[in-house]
Amino acid sequence: MTMGNQAERQPSDEALRSWVSALVDGEAPLPEASLRSLGQDGLREKWDTYHLIGDVMRTPDLAVQPSASFQQRLSAQLAAEPALLAAPARRALTPKGKWMSGLAVAAAVACVTWVAAPLLMESGGETGAPGVVAAVATPAVPAAMDVAFTDYLDAHRQLSGAAGGYRMPVSWSDEGSRH
Amino acid sequence: MKAEREIDAELVERVQRGDKQAFGLLVSKYQRKVMRLLTRFIKDAAEIEDVAQEAFIKAYRALPQFRGESAFYTWLYRIVINTAKNHLATASRRPIPLSNFESEESETFFEINGLSDNHTPESVLASREIALAVNEAIEALPEDLRTAIVLREIEGMSYDEIADVMACPIGTVRSRIYRAREAIATRLKPLLDAGKDRGW
């Protein structure tokens, strides 16, 4: 490790390269901030070379490197492209910092929105066929209803035995505490 | 490999949030595979690079629609095939039966010796030299470094698993793989530097 000021602890080149090596294997996290650090000091070159080594070990035919002009032209064209602003695909983060792919969310409503049934479906007249609730949101959703949802959820959890949080969370913080 | 998908997914997410650097990293990772794929449709080395570039830019523009339903490379693979098809169609070349190339698995049936004769003698030489250099470098490694990198790159094991097999801490696994890579990279450096001027 390079000796430096306590105040500015720069990781050594060795530590950085070792980090890139682990990154290639998915065993190190990407930096929270931008990936600019990977563009510096030949670290990008390391990323390239380490991948080349793996590719060649598995398939000798991949022992080729594109020309320098390929890299340049692609970089130039990429720079000219507008930056993307897509909403990233919804995913969840495990405590280890790895993304889980493929966790789709059906009926993904993070907060409770009361969707009113058509008035025709008023009590008395059900034939037993499962009702289909039309997606017409009532404008005036009483805030009180959101809180009550938590109460019912808690009550269900208590009686059904999901107290360990395995089936339902103990509570969601922004719903206020129970009465 | 699971870790593969995760890193790719993270990089894709960064690109989708506007980080172009992340796309550059994905390009570095897959450029060789993309080019090798294109050699089955296109003979000329310069043309391969043109089409590869076109495919990567198409992929960049299509990334907002990528929702992680498949692995990134699988998705990229299809874009490359389509770009190649269109290129051949506009250049009015003789159509190649492309049904053989639709599946990613067909890539692995590539001839082992085989760089096909689509390449200029110079670039063939370059490939063989690189492959030989990697081979020699690995043979020259001390056994613990060699085992570590083989388990990682060939067996596809995670650091955890390698630590189990080699009965050592994970930090040691990480260090061994890194040192193995550096040793091989040192062997490769003169070839890679020379190759940059030569082109493909």
Place this chain on the structure above:
Amino acid sequence: MRQVFEKTRPVAAALIGLSCLAWGATGHAETGEQILLKVQQAAKQNDYEGVFTYLQAGRAQSSRIAHAHQAGQHWEKLNVLDGNPQTVYRDGKTVRIAFAEERKLVIEPVSKREHFPSIGLTDLPSLSAHYEVKAENKTERVAERDCQTVNIVPRDQSRYGYRLCIDQDTRLLLRSETLNAQGQAIEQVAFAMLRLGQTLGPDALKPPASLKDWKTQTVRYAPIKLEDEGWSLPSVLGFHRVDEVKRAVGAREQVLQALLSDGLASVSVFVEPYGEQHPTQDGSAARGAVHVVGKRKGDYWLTVLGEAPLSTVQAIADAITPISGHTSSLTR
């Protein structure tokens, strides 16, 4: 090129092969149902400490949990790591939830039904009637442990499917995913970290004496029968009654609650007098795998909620009917 690597491969391959063989020996003979029973047992019998994360509707909540058992008794302590800080203490009889910020304690009776980490298994025959349990020959790693996949496939679309990953060693449930009809995970609970063996003794898991001074609310149930209260509710789509009580829900002092189950998933039905705090229109809401349907029935408001598709929850709500000529004990 390949012969360089062949030297190291046999060693690695042999080691991998051995571990596969060991798993095969224990894994093969059991039916899916037998494994589920072991999962339930494992939850009670193991000492462990870990962190698990619950994912629902794009939100995550992590909790630290420790469990100890000794001479037939158990203790459990759970710290919610995200959001409103709370600690849950559970022993054989009660669950105490301590809300740190408000210095409030809620005491609930322990449900006989389940013990974390486990699935909501109420009875096997019902479960088998509605689900097919398939143990897969597939291992994954969750919380750095090898676990075997067990698929609980619903026999119809009235309920969700589940994909479990069960620790090969202890049979603890390491991950559970709730799947919709398309096979997509809509909820997930998984251990991120798990340490087995007794790391904390039972005393470390008991509530501290200081909690006695906190503002306390005790949840109590009085057993009832819906019919006695004037309501009829037959089995609907395999969901039958397993418990019926009168109790307080939130600020409402007297609410009837019936718990329904199809052997695995559960749905609650709440009946209470209609009041101004209730919506003026029938409706529904959803969060992750949980659906809730509310409807007015004469002078009463019904709420039906549980981990089942909306159509099922709606069907249950539609099946509750008042028995004519009966007066309820519920006060307005």
